[in-house]
Every structure is written in structure tokens, then in C-alpha cells.
Amino acid sequence: xxxxxxxxxxxxxxxxxxxxxxxxxxxxxxxxxxxxxxxxxxxxxxxxxxxxxxxxxxxxxxxxxxxxxxxxxxxxxxxxxxxxxxxxxxxxxxxxxxxxxxxxxxxxxxxxxxxxxxxxxxxxxxxxxxxxxxxxxxxxxxxxxxxxxxxxxxxxxxxxxxxxxxxxxxxxxxxxxxxxxxxxxxxxxxxxxxxxxxxxxxxxxxxxxxxxxxxxxxxxxxxxxxxxxxxxxxxxxxxxxxxxxxxxxxxxxxxxxxxxxxxxxxxxxxxxxxxxxxxxxxxxxxxxxxxxxxxxxxxxxxxxxxxxxxxxxxxxxxxxxxxxxxxxxxxxxxxxxxxxxxxxxxxxxxxxxxxxxxxxxxxxxxxxxxxxxxxxxxxxxxxxxxxxxxxxxxxxxxxxxxxxxxxxxxxxxxxxxxxxxxxxxxxxxxxxxxxxxxxxxxxxxxxxxxxxxxxxxxxxxxxxxxxxxxxxxxxxxxxxxxxxxx
Numbered sequence: 001x002x003x004x005x006x007x008x009x010x011x012x013x014x015x016x017x018x019x020x021x022x023x024x025x026x027x028x029x030x031x032x033x034x035x036x037x038x039x040x041x042x043x044x045x046x047x048x049x050x051x052x053x054x055x056x057x058x059x060x061x062x063x064x065x066x067x068x069x070x071x072x073x074x075x076x077x078x079x080x081x082x083x084x085x086x087x088x089x090x091x092x093x094x095x096x097x098x099x100x101x102x103x104x105x106x107x108x109x110x111x112x113x114x115x116x117x118x119x120x121x122x123x124x125x126x127x128x129x130x131x132x133x134x135x136x137x138x139x140x141x142x143x144x145x146x147x148x149x150x151x152x153x154x155x156x157x158x159x160x161x162x163x164x165x166x167x168x169x170x171x172x173x174x175x176x177x178x179x180x181x182x183x184x185x186x187x188x189x190x191x192x193x194x195x196x197x198x199x200x201x202x203x204x205x206x207x208x209x210x211x212x213x214x215x216x217x218x219x220x221x222x223x224x225x226x227x228x229x230x231x232x233x234x235x236x237x238x239x240x241x242x243x244x245x246x247x248x249x250x251x252x253x254x255x256x257x258x259x260x261x262x263x264x265x266x267x268x269x270x271x272x273x274x275x276x277x278x279x280x281x282x283x284x285x286x287x288x289x290x291x292x293x294x295x296x297x298x299x300x301x302x303x304x305x306x307x308x309x310x311x312x313x314x315x316x317x318x319x320x321x322x323x324x325x326x327x328x329x330x331x332x333x334x335x336x337x338x339x340x341x342x343x344x345x346x347x348x349x350x351x352x353x354x355x356x357x358x359x360x361x362x363x364x365x366x367x368x369x370x371x372x373x374x375x376x377x378x379x380x381x382x383x384x385x386x387x388x389x390x391x392x393x394x395x396x397x398x399x400x401x402x403x404x405x406x407x408x409x410x411x412x413x414x415x416x417x418x419x420x421x422x423x424x425x426x427x428x429x430x431x432x433x434x435x436x437x438x439x440x441x442x443x444x445x446x447x448x449x450x451x452x453x454x455x456x457x458x459x460x461x462x463x464x465x466x467x468x469x470x471x472x473x474x475x476x477x478x479x480x481x482x483x484x485x486x
Contacts, residue, residue, distance in 0.1 A: 027168055035164040039187040048113075048141055049184035051153070056142035058184055060115060061104040061134030065093045072098035073132035075106070077114055080123040082444055083154055083203045084210065085112070087128040098133050104140050105131045111141040111150045113157060116177030120163030120169055122154050124207065128482070148190060151200030152451075156188050158171070159448045161455060165340035191454060195461060198468035199450045205471050208478060213436035215481035220429035224382055227418050231387065232267050235259035250393050261395035264388050268414050279411030284370040287363035287407070288338070289330035290321045298322060299359040302332075305346050305434055307366070310385045311434055312338075312349045314360055315441070322359070330361040335377045337385060338366040342404040345397045346390035350377035352431065367410055378427025379418065 020027070039045050052058055065074055071092035079085050098105065104126045106112075114121040116137040125132075133142060143150040144398055155335045156162045169182040225231070227355070237259045248259070269275050279285070291301060297318035300306075306317045320327065332338075340347040342365065351360070371377055383389045396409035453459035 020229045029089045032164055032168040035161045042189045042455055044190045046190040047185055047187060049473050051143055051148035053142045053144045058139055058141050059103045060136045060139050062101045063136045066125055068094050071095055073129055075132055075134045077118055077137055078332055083124050083207055084126050085123045085129055094396060100442060101133055104134050106129060109150055111143050111153060113139045116418055119166035120157055122157040124154055135260055149196040149200040151203040151441050152196040153188060155199055155447045155451050159451045170181040189240050189455060199447055201468045201471040202443050206440040207476060209436050209440040211480045211482060213433045215281050216429045216433040220382055221427050224386055234263055249426060256395055261391060264391045268388060268416060271416050274417045276417055278413045278415050279413060281372055281375040282369055283372050285407050285411060286368050288364045288366045288368060289326040290364040291324050291326055293321060293324060294318050295321050296341035299361050301361045301363055303363045304340055304365045307347050307349050310349050310356055310381050314358055320361055327361060332356050332360040332362050337369040337380050338362055339376050340365060341367045343402055345403050346393050348384035350381040369408055376423040376427045378430045379423035382426055384431050
């Protein structure tokens with residue numbers, strides 16, 4: 001397509017012959033046209049409409065869900081966990097409404113594509129979600145296996161080029177999104193089946209590795225809940241009263257004395273194993289550092305967004321210069337536990353050796369804990385991320401607009417005196433979970449790189465096919481840990 005930019009006027013010039021049905025200038029941004037050209041120049045290309053099963057039109061899901069407990073599982077964009085869907089925390093809708101939207105009832109292997117909010121996000125439906133439904137911001141594409149490989153298409157949609165093409169298809173201003181007509185027309189590469197499957201196999205491996213990771217995490221959580229005799233029945237009172245003897249000297253705000261918080265503390269402090277104040281189990285406590293100078297390359301600087309549910313994601317963290325004055329003080333140490341101290345209260349993670357080796361710097365968003373040898377960092381992180389751990393942190397948080405916790409309040413939390421060997425078992429499972437998740441991310445990154453190499457002509461097909469054969473063997477030898485897994 002004949003396109004270019006006038007860098008003086010910042011205008012976009014295109015030939016009349018290159019106009020599509022869309023006339024909005026944003027549609028013709030140079031990076032969008034370049035991405036489209038790259039796909040159209042590829043020897044074989046197609047569209048989502050052309051690779052779907054003829055018996056299953058592309059469709060969106062339930063428009064106004066009627067949520068109920070115990071109904072049909074209901075998928076939203078926040079449930080997407082590349083390359084699949086996290087089925088552990090989904091809402092449920094009435095079975096009758098699920099049947100009314102029969103067209104969007106899911107089967108294993110369906111490709112889900114975001115229509116609103118997140119262009120270029122997609123997911124493959126796992127077997128655990130057979131019979132579930134989706135909301136109206138997601139499209140269901142039932143890929144015909146004889147026409148395309150769903151895992152390859154997922155990779156393309158999530159790749160840099162795919163995201164550009166999906167962003168290009170967005171219309172609307174108040175509620176921007178991709179409509180079904182435009183979705184059907186988005187160009188996608190369609191390589192030889194063996195090549196498509198080989199790239200897709202990288203994502204299949206990522207999916208299987210994630211399943212193994214989930215099994216480790218679930219085992220650790222179940223063991224923790226067993227040790228804590230959790231869950232318990234928590235009171236859900238909208239008002240409550242206290243007598244003077246129940247008030248502590250440190251806090252007089254009503255929130256601190258909510259019945260659910262007091263019940264959690266009473267339960268944990270009554271466990272047969274006994275408990276200790278967190279501060280008594282630490283060799284040190286401090287805050288991270290504030291660095292405001294960022295560089296394209298440098299040391300990873302973790303903030304709130306890079307720590308969630310016990311995981312640390314340094315590959316997307318901003319970079320800071322190694323020469324910065326506060327870098328020595330902010331360097332992470334293997335075995336320390338970082339705890340979010342403002343905004344997203346209830347998130348913690350222990351630092352692994354590979355994160356220290358990467359030179360990770362801990363930002364001022366965190367309180368840094370250095371446990372004594374008797375307290376395993378992986379156990380402490382798991383405990384602080386658990387439901388009772390989050391409740392305790394919610395209790396001590398202060399402030400209304402942006403809740404915060406301080407070192408003193410955090411140090412006063414009760415920590416059950418769990419047997420050292422049991423702590424080690426839970427830590428081993430959480431560390432294996434985190435490392436497997438990182439491995440899955442690497443598999444996905446390799447798949448996306450392969451898609452871009454395919455499009456620019458630099459793909460080493462021979463090496464790809466050799467690796468694909470090895471992945472096929474690994475998938476055969478490493479079954480899913482879930483009875484209903486893929």
C-alpha cells in the first residue's frame with residue numbers, strides 16, 4: 001500500500017486506491033498499514049472468518065448476565081491467563097440464560113478474542129470450562145482444525161503485529177472496541193500446516209507447563225489451609241459494638257474492629273501450633289527505594305504492578321540506571337519478602353535467586369522483610385497472600401483514599417508457628433510454581449518471536465521442526481496433572 005507520513009504536518013497521506021471502507025484517519029496510521037502490509041505480503045494469508053467451522057459463526061456472548069451461585073461458569077476478560085483461561089475464579093450465570101445464549105457456549109479448544117478494552121488479547125478454552133459462557137466483550141471463534149491451528153492463531157493475535165491489527169480495527173470513542181464485522185476481516189497469516197502446528201506447539205507446551213504450575217500452587221495452598229484449619233465462617237456484620245476492654249491502645253478507628261478481622265485473629269491465635277508476632281521472626285525490616293530516573297536498559301525496578309499473588313515479573317519492569325545513588329540500597333536479596341505497602345494491599349512475594357542475579361531493585365512501594373532462618377520466605381509469602389493473610393493486612397491498613405500499612409503494623413501480625421519441614425514443603429511447591437510460570441512465559445515469547453520471523457522471512461524452519469518434534473515427545477511423556485486437562 002502506498003502510504004507515508006508528512007513529518008512536518010504530522011498528516012497521513014494515502015493513495016485513493018488504498019482506501020478501505022473505513023475513513024477515520026486513525027485507521028491509516030503508518031504502523032497499522034505496515035503491519036497489514038506484512039501479513040498481506042506473506043505467501044499465504046486468510047481471515048478469522050475463513051478458518052472457522054462453517055457450522056459455528058463467530059459470535060459474542062451474554063449481553064446482560066444474571067449472576068447466581070452454582071450456575072454456568074461465566075468468562076470475562078480478567079479471567080484470561082495467557083494462553084488459556086484461569087477457571088478458578090470465574091463468575092456464574094443462570095443455567096437458563098446460558099441456554100438462551102447457546103451460540104456462545106464453549107467447548108475445549110475454542111479461541112476467545114477480546115472485542116473491547118484489550119485489543120490483541122486472546123485465550124484457548126481449557127477442558128475445565130466446557131459448557132461455560134462468555135460476556136459480550138469476548139468473541140468465540142471455533143477454528144476448523146482442517147483449515148488452521150488455533151494455537152498458531154492465538155500466537156499471532158497476541159503478537160506485536162496481531163495487536164497492531166486489532167488496535168487498527170477498533171471503532172468508537174465512548175465505548176471503543178472491535179465489532180464482529182471488522183473482526184471477521186482482520187488478516188492473519190496461514191502458513192503450511194506443519195509450520196503452523198510447530199509454532200503452535202510452543203504455546204501447547206506453555207499451556208501444559210502452566211497446568212503443572214497450577215498443580216504445585218494448589219498443593220501449597222491446600223497444605224496451608226490444612227495447617228491453618230481454614231476456611232472458617234466469617235461474620236458479615238454491617239454494624240457492631242465493642243466494650244472498652246476490647247479496644248487496643250494502638251487503634252481507635254471502627255474499621256480495625258470489624259468482626260471478620262477479629263474472628264480471623266482469634267482463630268489464628270487459637271491454633272494448636274501457637275503463634276508469634278512477625279517482628280519476632282525477622283532479622284530486619286525496611287522500605288524500598290524511590291528512583292525516578294528510567295532508562296531503556298538497566299536494572300529491573302519492581303513496583304506494585306510487577307508483584308501479584310506471590311509472583312514477581314521482572315521482564316516487564318521499568319529499568320533504572322545502575323549508577324543511580326540509591327541502587328546499592330535498593331538491590332534485592334534472595335530470601336527477602338517484599339510486601340506491598342500502599343494501594344494494592346495484600347500482595348507479597350519472596351525474592352528468588354534469579355531475581356537477585358538479574359539485579360532487581362525494590363521500589364518504595366514495598367516493605368522489605370528479612371526472615372530469620374526459622375521462618376521460610378516462601379511460606380511467609382504464601383501466608384501473606386492467603387485469605388487470612390490478606391484479611392490481617394486489610395485490618396491494619398489505614399487511610400481512605402489510598403490505604404497504607406506501616407512497618408510497625410505489619411510487624412505486629414500473628415504468624416502461626418508451622419513446623420519447619422512443613423514450611424519447606426510449601427516453599428518448594430511455591431518456588432516450583434513460580435519457576436514453571438516463568439518457563440511458560442518464555443515459551444510464549446519464543447512462539448511470538450517465531451511468528452514475527454515467519455512474516456519477515458527469517459524463520460529457521462529446520463530448527464523449528466526439530467524443536468517441534470521434541471515438544472511433541474515432551475507433551476506425550478508429560479501428561480496434564482488434571483484429570484480433565486488438555
